[in-house]
Amino acid sequence: MGFGFLGNVFKPGTADYEKANNIYATSTYGVERDMNPGLIYQPVDIPDIQEVLTIANRSDPFTPVAIRTGGHQYSGASSTNHEGIQLDLQSTFRDPVNDLQMIRKDGKVFIRSSVSWKLQELYNFLLKNGVFLPTGQCITVCLGGHVQTGGYGMLGRSFGLLGDYITELEIVDHTGTEVTASKTSNQDLFYGFLGGSPGNLGILTHFTVEVQDDNNYQGSKGIGSSKVIASSLTPYAKHTGSTNSTNLSNNNWSAWFSRQIEKATKTKGLFVSSQIQVYGGNNSMFWKNASEATAYSWRDATVVGTWDVFYNNAQAAAEAWQKDTAAGALTYFDSNERRLLWGSYDNWDMTQVWQHYYDRTTYQRLQQIRKTHDPNGLFTANLFCVQAAK
Numbered sequence: 282m283g284f285g286f287l288g289n290v291f292k293p294g295t296a297d298y299e300k301a302n303n304i305y306a307t308s309t310y311g312v313e314r315d316m317n318p319g320l321i322y323q324p325v326d327i328p329d330i331q332e333v334l335t336i337a338n339r340s341d342p343f344t345p346v347a348i349r350t351g352g353h354q355y356s357g358a359s360s361t362n363h364e365g366i367q368l369d370l371q372s373t374f375r376d377p378v379n380d381l382q383m384i385r386k387d388g389k390v391f392i393r394s395s396v397s398w399k400l401q402e403l404y405n406f407l408l409k410n411g412v413f414l415p416t417g418q419c420i421t422v423c424l425g426g427h428v429q430t431g432g433y434g435m436l437g438r439s440f441g442l443l444g445d446y447i448t449e450l451e452i453v454d455h456t457g458t459e460v461t462a463s464k465t466s467n468q469d470l471f472y473g474f475l476g477g478s479p480g481n482l483g484i485l486t487h488f489t490v491e492v493q494d495d496n497n498y499q500g501s502k503g504i505g506s507s508k509v510i511a512s513s514l515t516p517y518a519k520h521t522g523s524t525n526s527t528n529l530s531n532n533n534w535s536a537w538f539s540r541q542i543e544k545a546t547k548t549k550g551l552f553v554s555s556q557i558q559v560y561g562g563n564n565s566m567f568w569k570n571a572s573e574a575t576a577y578s579w580r581d582a583t584v585v586g587t588w589d590v591f592y593n594n595a596q597a598a599a600e601a602w603q604k605d606t607a608a609g610a611l612t613y614f615d616s617n618e619r620r621l622l623w624g625s626y627d628n629w630d631m632t633q634v635w636q637h638y639y640d641r642t643t644y645q646r647l648q649q650i651r652k653t654h655d656p657n658g659l660f661t662a663n664l665f666c667v668q669a670a671k
C-alpha cells in the first residue's frame with residue numbers, strides 16, 4: 282500500500298475478502314443492498330485507523346467509510362458498496378490488559394473496554410470480577426455497535442439500557458483526531474453516539490461504563506445468554522417494535538399474536554423467533570433512566586417485541602407473514618409503528634422512515650450533530666443513517 286498501514290487489507294475476488302465480508306446481513310441483503318465494499322481494512326491500532334481516514338479523505342471525491350465491529354447490524358448498515366470501504370474493528374482492540382480494565386473509584390465500579398469484545402467475552406470478564414450490567418442477549422454481538430444502540434435485554438426493566446451507564450466514549454473523528462465525549466464534554470457527540478446514528482459520526486474505539494457490584498444484589502446469579510439465536514447463514518424477515526400501550530392485556534393482542542406465531546410455525550420453510558420484553562411501570566428503570574443526555578427513542582415503552590421469521594426457500598411466504606403481522610401490529614400493538622434502530626428497517630432509506638425511529642426533536646438535533654461532526658459525509662456509507670442538516 283505504500284504507507285504505514287500495518288493491518289490486513291482485503292480486495293474483492295479473494296478468499297480472505299469473501300470470509301471477512303460475510304456478516305450477519307449478507308445472507309438476506311448481500312445482493313439487494315450491494316454489501317460489497319471496495320476494500321476491507323482491518324486496522325491493528327489507532328494510527329492504522331487514522332491512516333485509513335487519511336486515504337479516504339484524500340481521494341477525490343472522498344471514499345465513504347462503513348464502520349463494522351461485530352457485523353451484527355440486521356439491516357446491513359455496517360457495510361457499503363464498491364464505491365466505499367469498510368473499516369473492520371472486530372480484531373483491533375483485544376489486548377486483555379489495555380482493552381478491558383476494572384476501575385474502582387469513589388465507591389463505584391467501572392470498566393473501560395474496547396469495542397472489539399463479543400458479549401460472551403464481556404460476560405466472562407464481568408462474572409470473574411463479580412459485577413454485571415444490562416445488555417442484550419446474543420453472545421456474538423460486539424460492543425462496537427451494541428453500546429450505541431442500547432442493549433435491550435432481560436435486565437431492561439430493572440436496570441435500563443447499557444447506554445444509560447456509559448460515562449465516556451473514546452472516538453476517532455472524521456479528521457483522524459482522537460476525542461472523548463461524556464455528559465460534560467462534547468455533549469453532542471455523546472448524545473449522537475448513544476441512541477443516535479451508529480457508524481455515522483466517527484469511530485468508537487473504547488468506552489467507560491459503570492457496572493453493578495454483585496455484592497449489592499445478594500442471590501444474583503448473573504444471566505445466562507442464548508448461544509446463537511439463529512444462524513447468520515439463514516435469511517430472515519425481521520421486525521422489532523416498541524409500544525407505550527397499557528391496554529395489551531385486554532385488547533386481544535396476545536390472542537392475535539399467538540395466532541400469528543402459530544401460522545408461521547405451520548408454514549413450510551419458515552422458522553419463527555420472538556422475544557417479548559416488558560419495560561413499563563412507575564418503578565421501571567427503563568423509564569427512570571431516560572435522559573436528555575442520550576438520544577434513545579421511545580423511553581416510555583411498556584413492551585418491546587421482536588418477531589422474526591427465518592426462511593428456507595420461502596422468501597415470499599416470509600415477507601407475506603411479516604407484512605400481515607405488521608398490519609395486525611398497527612391494530613393490536615402500536616398504531617404509530619415505533620421501531621428500534623437495531624432490529625427493524627423494512628425500508629432502509631432513513632429519509633423515508635425516520636419518524637418510526639425518532640421523534641422530530643431528536644431527529645433534527647441528530648441532523649445538526651451530523652452536519653457538525655461529519656461535515657463532508659465521510660461516514661455516509663449507505664442510506665440507513667440520519668441525514669445531515671442542510
Ligand SMILES: Cc1cc2nc3c(=O)[nH]c(=O)nc-3n(C[C@H](O)[C@H](O)[C@H](O)COP(=O)(O)OP(=O)(O)OC[C@H]3O[C@@H](n4cnc5c(N)ncnc54)[C@H](O)[C@@H]3O)c2cc1C
Binds near residue numbers: 354425428481511
Ligand atoms: C442474532 C442477534 C441478536 C441480537 N439480540 C439483541 C438483543 O437482545 N438486544 C439488543 O439490544 N440488540 C440485539 N441485537 C442487535 C445488536 O446488538 C446490534 O445490531 C449491535 O449494533 C451490533 O453490534 P456489532 O458491532 O456486532 O455490529 P455491526 O454491524 O458491526 O455494527 C452495528 C452498527 O454500529 C456501527 N458501528 C459498529 N462498530 C462501530 C464503531 N466502533 N464505531 C462507530 N460505529 C460502529 C455500524 O456502522 C453499524 O451501523 C442482536 C443482533 C443479532 C444479529
